[in-house]
Amino acid sequence: MSKLARFLLPSGIALVALLSAPPSPPLHLGDRPLLPRPGLLRTLFRAQLDLVADYFWILTINHVGTATTPKAHRDIYYYADLTTDLAPRFAKVYTFAGITIPIHLGREQYANTEESTRLLTKGTTHLPDNADIRFQLAYNLMFFERRYHDAGVIIEELSKAPGAPSWYSALATRLFAQSGDFDTSLALAITLRDSAEDEQTREYYARRVDEIHQEQVLRGVDAAIERYRVREGKLPDTLDAVVAAGDLKTLPADPLGGRFFIGEDGRSYSTASKFRLELIHDEKTETGDRVVPKPRVPTDKP
Template sequence: MSRVCFFKGMMRKLPTVLLAAGLLLVVYLSGQPRPPPHLGDRPILPRPGFLKALFKAQLGLVTDYFWILTINRVGSARSVSDYRDVYYYADLTTDLDPRFAKVYTFAGITIPIHMGREQYANVKESSTILRKGMANTPEDKRIHFQLAYNLMFFERRYQEAAVIIEELAREPGAPEWYSGLATRLYAQAGEFETSLGLAQTLRDSAEDEETRTYYERRVNEILQERLLQQLDEALQHHKARTGQLPGSLEALVSAGDLSELPGDPLGGKLFLGDDGRAYSTATRFRLGIIYNEKTSDGERLVPKPMDAKNHESPQP
């Protein structure tokens, strides 16, 4: 009987205990944000299930608080691990509100850190939060494009990026250059048949002569890049066999690495570049992605695709 009374007494006190715990947590959370304690390489943060149960009626307020902490963590970040912490804050914030689209793009853009020589840290965390955003807010196409950007420039996974950009290109009101970028990425991935088929489809369905001419050139650029990559392979085969690169592309023929030097689909003259790759006088750049590593003072510089037709601004 006494045990039953004790149990009933504890049940009556339970709401008071929970309220006290909640008030203590509110006091803790209302203090000035400071670096959290870590367990291994990740910060110790509350479990989302616990926060949802304890602050069911104030969940929006708690979510906003952790969103502010996410921003604060960026402002105080000084190292790779500090920026990696941003992922965990953003992950918790979007667990509390999976539809909080801004968090995904903010964290996805902020987390990667340039280490120099085209090497980036925290790329996995950045792509993970962006994939989570695509799943929870599929209508926000900015998240899709940012993930494609990660795949293009950080991970070199060109085919996956091309699939995303091609899907975005089908959206109403999508920029026209999306389609051109998709063909470029497929070519970069070596998916020449896919790239060629997409470019030919865009050429044949063009509603004006200017667009048709653009994609006709893109078809020839893809054919040119396929040819140049074949020449690159012949150059590397020659180097592996002889220990050095030939003096010219013509030397590949005399050495037996090629039966003949093919013609350029764009009508240019093919030549051997200083970097040991094949090029054409018909285009300033090959059909690929050009990377700018960093500024002179070490700051991160956003890499941009560049097109031979316009050397000063990003083009597909």
């Protein structure tokens, strides 16, 4: 290393530290931490850009360790964004920061989810073949943004990769069904059923086909229940009341052979299924299965 390089390297690191304003709490410009512009860093440290990116990666990790408020967690995004501007293919930054930026506020409410999704989307742009980043983006789309169809597209693509977990395909069918895209969900389930190489897998996806049909029927029953509720000002006690009122022409058959009923939450369910074909967010038992509500009790019983 030349004398000039030995002089410039420590000087450059010192300048980066000065520009990045790392004191705790960091200096802010408006609602974001005061950080140098990526273009300036590229110009000043062209030959040491990887080292500078590593420095801001360390700052990102430090902020993850000290963040205790939604605002502090949001600051992580800006450090990670700058790091990946300098090193766009630094895969670990996207997944590590993407997971830690959102913070739970209680009652299934989260802060900073948009920043997390923005960073992960950036990661898929620069590293389109990175399965970890793509799966984490699909997770954000599922649980934070409720963009089930977009998440299903990602999971379906990931399911086709060699060595992909077998449950990816099942999750994709569930996501498409959750989004209301029953045609895509059904087509995928039928393809998986017909291409199965063993009887157990074939039976699993044959049931999934019936579950998709069942969810279609249940969505229609839910709509009829809602029409009754809006008109009558109360929920019906039974599905027979919905039929009698004309909101359902007839009580439909269950593709899985069960009996439909109205749960305590006012939605329709089947005795043949432990849960509806939809993602489970917060209504879970200790075993992870959704609790199917009990049938509604008639309000006019003596």
